[in-house]
Amino acid sequence: MFPEPEKATFDIVINGRAVTADSSMSVLEAAEACGIYIPTLCHHPLLAPAGSCRLCVVEVEGLRGLLGACTLPSEPGMIVRTETPRIQEFRRATLESIIRMHPRDCLICPENLRCELQTVVSHVQPAPVPFVPGPPQLKEVGLFFARDYNLCIKCGRCIRACQEMRGNRALYFLHDECGLHVGTPLGASMDNAACESCGACVDVCPTGALRSNDQAGLPERTIKTICPYCAVGCQLKLEIKNGRVMQSWPDHDGPANHGQACVKGHFGIAQFVHSPERLSKPLIRQQGELREASWDEALDFIAIRLKSYLPEETAVVSSARCTNEENYLLQKLARVALGTNSVDHCARL
Amino acid sequence: MEGLSATFGSGAMTNHIRDLEKARCIVAIGTNTTEAHPVIAASLKQVVRQGAKLIVINPRRIPLAEFAHIWLRPRPGTNVALLMGMARVILDEGMQDTAFIDERCENFEPFRASLAAYDTTTVASITGVPAEDIKRAAHLYAGTRPATILYAMGVAEHSRGTDGVMAVANLAMLTGNIGRPGAGVNPLRGQNNVQGACDMGCLPDVYPGYQRVSDPAARAKFESAWGRSLPLTPGLTLTQMMNMAHQGHLKAIYLVGENPVLSEPDQEHTLAALGHLDLLVVQDIFLTETARLAQAVLPAASFAEKDGTFTNTERRVQRVRAAVPPPGEALPDWQIVCALAKKLGAPGFDFRHPSEVLSEISRLTPIYGGLSFDCLENDSRQWPCPSSEHPGTPILHTKDFSRGRGNFVALSYVPPAEAPDEAYPLILTTGRNLYQYHTGTMTRKVGALNQRFGEEKLEINPADAIPLSIAEDDWVRVSSRRGEVRVRARLSDINPPGLVYLNFHFAEVPTNALTGAAYDPQTGTPDYKVTAVKVEKIA
Numbered sequence: 087m088f089p090e091p092e093k094a095t096f097d098i099v100i101n102g103r104a105v106t107a108d109s110s111m112s113v114l115e116a117a118e119a120c121g122i123y124i125p126t127l128c129h130h131p132l133l134a135p136a137g138s139c140r141l142c143v144v145e146v147e148g149l150r151g152l153l154g155a156c157t158l159p160s161e162p163g164m165i166v167r168t169e170t171p172r173i174q175e176f177r178r179a180t181l182e183s184i185i186r187m188h189p190r191d192c193l194i195c196p197e198n199l200r201c202e203l204q205t206v207v208s209h210v211q212p213a214p215v216p217f218v219p220g221p222p223q224l225k226e227v228g229l230f231f232a233r234d235y236n237l238c239i240k241c242g243r244c245i246r247a248c249q250e251m252r253g254n255r256a257l258y259f260l261h262d263e264c265g266l267h268v269g270t271p272l273g274a275s276m277d278n279a280a281c282e283s284c285g286a287c288v289d290v291c292p293t294g295a296l297r298s299n300d301q302a303g304l305p306e307r308t309i310k311t312i313c314p315y316c317a318v319g320c321q322l323k324l325e326i327k328n329g330r331v332m333q334s335w336p337d338h339d340g341p342a343n344h345g346q347a348c349v350k351g352h353f354g355i356a357q358f359v360h361s362p363e364r365l366s367k368p369l370i371r372q373q374g375e376l377r378e379a380s381w382d383e384a385l386d387f388i389a390i391r392l393k394s395y396l397p398e399e400t401a402v403v404s405s406a407r408c409t410n411e412e413n414y415l416l417q418k419l420a421r422v423a424l425g426t427n428s429v430d431h432c433a434r435l
Numbered sequence: 436m437e438g439l440s441a442t443f444g445s446g447a448m449t450n451h452i453r454d455l456e457k458a459r460c461i462v463a464i465g466t467n468t469t470e471a472h473p474v475i476a477a478s479l480k481q482v483v484r485q486g487a488k489l490i491v492i493n494p495r496r497i498p499l500a501e502f503a504h505i506w507l508r509p510r511p512g513t514n515v516a517l518l519m520g521m522a523r524v525i526l527d528e529g530m531q532d533t534a535f536i537d538e539r540c541e542n543f544e545p546f547r548a549s550l551a552a553y554d555t556t557t558v559a560s561i562t563g564v565p566a567e568d569i570k571r572a573a574h575l576y577a578g579t580r581p582a583t584i585l586y587a588m589g590v591a592e593h594s595r596g597t598d599g600v601m602a603v604a605n606l607a608m609l610t611g612n613i614g615r616p617g618a619g620v621n622p623l624r625g626q627n628n629v630q631g632a633c634d635m636g637c638l639p640d641v642y643p644g645y646q647r648v649s650d651p652a653a654r655a656k657f658e659s660a661w662g663r664s665l666p667l668t669p670g671l672t673l674t675q676m677m678n679m680a681h682q683g684h685l686k687a688i689y690l691v692g693e694n695p696v697l698s699e700p701d702q703e704h705t706l707a708a709l710g711h712l713d714l715l716v717v718q719d720i721f722l723t724e725t726a727r728l729a730q731a732v733l734p735a736a737s738f739a740e741k742d743g744t745f746t747n748t749e750r751r752v753q754r755v756r757a758a759v760p761p762p763g764e765a766l767p768d769w770q771i772v773c774a775l776a777k778k779l780g781a782p783g784f785d786f787r788h789p790s791e792v793l794s795e796i797s798r799l800t801p802i803y804g805g806l807s808f809d810c811l812e813n814d815s816r817q818w819p820c821p822s823s824e825h826p827g828t829p830i831l832h833t834k835d836f837s838r839g840r841g842n843f844v845a846l847s848y849v850p851p852a853e854a855p856d857e858a859y860p861l862i863l864t865t866g867r868n869l870y871q872y873h874t875g876t877m878t879r880k881v882g883a884l885n886q887r888f889g890e891e892k893l894e895i896n897p898a899d900a901i902p903l904s905i906a907e908d909d910w911v912r913v914s915s916r917r918g919e920v921r922v923r924a925r926l927s928d929i930n931p932p933g934l935v936y937l938n939f940h941f942a943e944v945p946t947n948a949l950t951g952a953a954y955d956p957q958t959g960t961p962d963y964k965v966t967a968v969k970v971e972k973i974a
Contacts, residue, residue, distance in 0.1 A: 229883040253480025309758035312745045314738040315872050317624035318474045319747025324758045331739055331759055341815045342452055342747055348473035350872060358880040363721055365734035366763020388731050389778035391714045395686045401676045404637040405692025406626035409743025409755055411792035412768040413635035419772055422663045423781035427639050427648050427670030431632045432693055
């Protein structure tokens with residue numbers, strides 16, 4: 087109805103390959119769009135470019151020096167190289183200084199195999215460097231997610247996510263006797279730091295420094311669906327393992343939420359879906375008590391009674407928790423099977 | 436929703452969530468967005484940071500108030516007077532969009548005349564908002580384009596909630612803020628598929644797609660499609676069902692996925708009504724407070740265990756996908772409904788999959804006419820979507836209103852039904868908290884959410900608490916003309932003196948034992964926002 091103005095596209099050349107870009111795209115985005123990997127740790131597609139980790143450097147013909155691809159706008163006719171010996175040497179040196187203080191216990195880290203630092207290391211292949219532990223950092227398991235700043239690489243994504251994506255300021259870079267580190271204002275607990283527990287910081291963290299308490303290895307599969315709570319309609323990715331929902335993530339492609347969720351959608355799904363209090367058998371009341379029954383018995387119990395009333399003595403209440411298809415069938419049942427228009431739901435509540 | 440149907444012809448958000456980014460001025464009235472719609476609040480805060488102006492209208496100092504350029508704090512139940520006061524300022528100062536009014540709207544003169552009594556001095560005395568602030572807000576809204584209005588239950592859940600919605604719609608038409616990007620009137624719906632349940636005709640007066648039961652052509656169409664003659668008269672609303680059950684005229688309710696014992700106003704009345712029924716069937720995922728009263732309880736699948744579609748607050752239809760099997764013998768609601776309909780001998784319930792149900796819906800419902808599981812697999816669409824080639828409609832009323840011309844409605848302010856008096860000197864207003872959802876059937880099962888916010892407390896201003904010798908965490912009794920609850924107190928200046936606040940998430944503190952003073956005469960929506968109460972310390 088109101089289409090965004092068409093952006094003029096043009097070609098740039100990356101590693102000898104012609105790639106379509108437009109002026110709103112950085113060289114990093116143009117490369118990612120056609121599947122050319124450029125390592126980065128501070129950049130995240132939902133955040134404005136920061137240009138701080140220096141890993142995404144590239145060379146451009148006609149321009150001097152190494153340039154950060156995340157902050158470099160695409161221009162027509164650009165000729166870009168992403169893997170020259172000079173770039174690789176620079177990246178190795180940069181990455182060595184980042185991983186020097188990072189613990190080496192990957193195999194017992196809950197982020198193992200999801201960790202972006204692992205991906206970057208395996209691409210850049212830095213020389214083995216000795217582990218030089220820094221001052222011990224905060225390690226805390228919160229209600230919804232854990233923080234272990236010993237694993238933090240100070241990319242600043244979490245701080246930017248809180249400010250840019252959520253309009254909050256629960257996290258800052260602090261500089262004190264522990265060196266430069268991420269923390270809350272005055273070291274307050276997350277609960278007292280204007281934190282809404284939305285998990286946006288967890289979603290963007292490239293390492294295990296911030297991770298959901300539900301994190302438990304890799305899922306067998308991931309299903310896209312819609313959050314059952316409020317009416318924003320956030321698209322979620324449910325991670326499934328052994329027939330159970332392990333955790334849920336907001337989906338970057340969600341048309342209503344664009345990678346956002348709230349505490350309920352992010353951390354409040356699996357426990358209610360798999361609650362031991364879930365109803366698992368039909369119940370009918372006999373001698374004043376609810377007892378288990380088969381489906382056939384329960385439906386007969388209901389149908390026999392429903393048939394004994396006049397249409398105007400019956401009513402159906404449907405639910406905002408049900409799908410459109412189920413709501414459609416419920417009003418059809420009221421009108422066709424019971425003969426009444428008395429069907430309503432909680433729209434007024 | 437009735438309010439927007441009467442003014443625009445369609446009771447839904449006019450614009451979409453992303454469109455908020457284009458607004459230069461945002462009015463947030465009767466919405467505690469950070470608690471009830473947190474993801475929309477996040478975009479709202481970003482837009483304000485990038486320079487858009489924000490006007491918050493709310494008696495409580497909600498978190499958004501800290502981001503507001505202007506925060507108006509009307510007395511609860513006085514929205515209509517405030518909005519009419521703003522409209523009057525806009526007209527008096529010639530800031531209206533005359534071309535839009537002339538070309539696109541009707542009944543403007545009666546509306547103009549209805550504003551005669553709402554000069555800022557009068558409105559200030561009704562609402563408690565200083566005249567100067569009313570003018571500032573009117574200038575900012577009318578002078579900053581495009582401007583959008585977001586509202587939620589704080590506008591609708593009043594004894595004259597429909598008037599409040601129409602007052603919002605009048606203001607938007609007056610300034611030409613309809614049918615354009617960044618503008619609009621945007622009700623934020625409370626529950627995940629409440630829009631879809633309305634769209635599907637789970638309302639006593641309309642078939643799917645808002646085709647009226649009273650329209651003989653619509654009835655003939657559904658009779659022919661469904662192969663049965665259909666009842667002529669509109670049915671009962673939920674609140675009317677409770678009254679008819681109470682009087683013994685209604686004998687049976689088949690209730691799916693609702694917990695009226697906690698969510699309906701006047702709990703004592705609800706319990707008595709449900710107790711009068713011959714047959715209460717509850718279909719749900721948990722044994723809720725309501726299910727405990729039932730003669731039969733059917734175990735349903737949760738959202739994670741079924742396929743289908745949900746329609747969000749911006750009319751966007753999206754795919755819901757089964758991720759895991761339901762527990763035990765629990766079944767998706769659609770299968771249960773079809774099985775029951777067959778037991779009742781009804782034709783037309785032979786569906787093997789929800790996609791077949793959506794095909795029937797799209798055949799009979801023009802606004803969903805182009806929707807199918809195929810087209811929703813990798814995409815979502817906003818209704819109206821009349822054909823499969825149609826891309827959907829992000830913004831309503833761009834050329835004409837759904838009803839033709841926008842309808843100005845002349846209004847007059849009616850005070851809330853229950854005013855505080857000597858016996859019940861405080862006003863109770865109710866709402867929602869970020870960490871819980873509705874009656875807590877889902878969120879109360881999540882340990883961490885309850886550790887974060889697991890006990891209800893009455894928010895009370897120290898100016899009200901201290902004379903009653905109430906200190907932080909003291910147990911108090913809150914009573915109204917209908918019931919009482921016991922709860923601990925939290926002293927806070929979020930509420931002005933005279934106003935106390937409770938959520939309605941907790942069975943231990945059934946807030947709706949207190950509410951139910953009145954219902955909107957047009958929609959039957961209960962007034963959850965203004966209840967006269969008394970608060971006493973429990974020794």
